[in-house]
Amino acid sequence: MNKKTRHEPHEEHADESWLLPYADLLTLLLALFIVMYAMSAIDSKKFEEMSEAFNSAFTTGNGVLSFNSALPSDKNMDKGKKDSHENILNNADKQKQKSQLAKQEQEDMEKLKKQLDQYINNNGLTNLLNTKLNQSQLTITISDTALFASGSAVVKPESKQLAIAISNMLQQFPTYNVVVSGHTDNVPISNSEYASNWDLSSDRALHFMKILLQNPNLDPEKFTSTAYGEYHPIASNVTEEGRAINRRVEVSILRKYTDVTQETSVKTK
Template sequence: MGKKKKQHHEDHIDETWLIPYADLLTLLLALFIVLFASSQIDQKKFQEIARSFSSALSGGAGVLDFPSPVEQNNPKTSIPNKERLTKKQQEAAIEQKELREIQAKINQYIEKQHLQGELKTTLTEEGLLITILNDILFDSGSADVRPQDKQIAKEISRLLVMNPPRSIIISGHTDNVPIHNSKFASNWELSVMRAVNFMKVLLENKQLDPRWFSAKGYGEFKPVASNATPEGRLKNRRVEILITPNTATTK
């Protein structure tokens, strides 16, 4: 009787190990799901998932306590900030530096010639802008550059000789006082011809390539000051030279 009972006890299989084994498989499955999801989401979302799983699990440091695999494997988050810049951003930064150097050279000329009240430079998102008040270039109602002011235009042309060359846009602007004479029916036409004639004087410098130049006229439609005062109208009567950033394309 005792021997038969002992045999029955030995035939019983202990299955208690299945419980921790099942828990381990569940944890591994959760781990692989998280790792797969982390490759599809950004780092912020991964950290949120990691905190959620870590708070749900108890005891010890889990795999979710280690740095995000997205952060370790993503070159955009592991390389220095300077190296993260794209090629286009690096070229733009270099171009801005070169435009600032050109601006400094032009500002030196303006200061040397005591032309601070007539010329100014501004570095904008579009490029380097040189503003010239019309009153030092043209007589009222005329689009011809005054002979005594052609020298200023020629000196500016020498400042525009650059290597590599950049696209240069000449634009004419007027105040809102209507014009009606035998040559021009509107301020728009006057502003266009002033831009064209000023550009022609610049291009007398044979070191400049005409293919990089263009002219526009805006009339009174792009004022920089109020036309209600003589001072404001003076500021609006101007010629602008826009030196655009150099690009990979060539003309």
């Protein structure tokens, strides 16, 4: 009797095709975590290199890591830094230039004041003229008695030399704006020529400015005349002495740079 060959039953193998998508999913998850880590480090260059590497590995059209446009490139970052640096340098240069111009202006004002003070002392005019330099202007104050007869705006013939002397000093600094202003006391004018102190102060400023501008080296565009009447007193109008101080003509040489580091104030002579 033939022995029948006994065969062990074959084991049934389970379907393992699910491993492929599972492995792909794990790979994508790993890539995602690597990308998130790279983004947290904010290293755009490394992130770009990593993105290119993964896009090469997963050649399925546009790569899943194509986020280059979301981050600034090194080239753009370098350009921004360069522009910022240039702006800082330009601002520093402008500030330095402005400081130098303000320094030169201060020297100009001090030089002109010194010349005026010397002229006043040499001609015995200390009771009629004075100068004052502050942060906004250099002011020459001239008493009305040094220039005009009472109630008149016509400059005395003997006083024209004073205007000529001032104009000769001003011509050394032709770029500065000059304001000539007329002032009176508060006593109402009482003559047929002028209806008010406004009119008198206006004519006095204008007439004196015209004598200054007889100097052809001065630019009329830089000059302005104005009238303040009785409304800008520098002393009390209660006393005759105070009223005499208020009757005046002022020649103001205006600064262009009022932000000098220190305000220079010179005592009134």
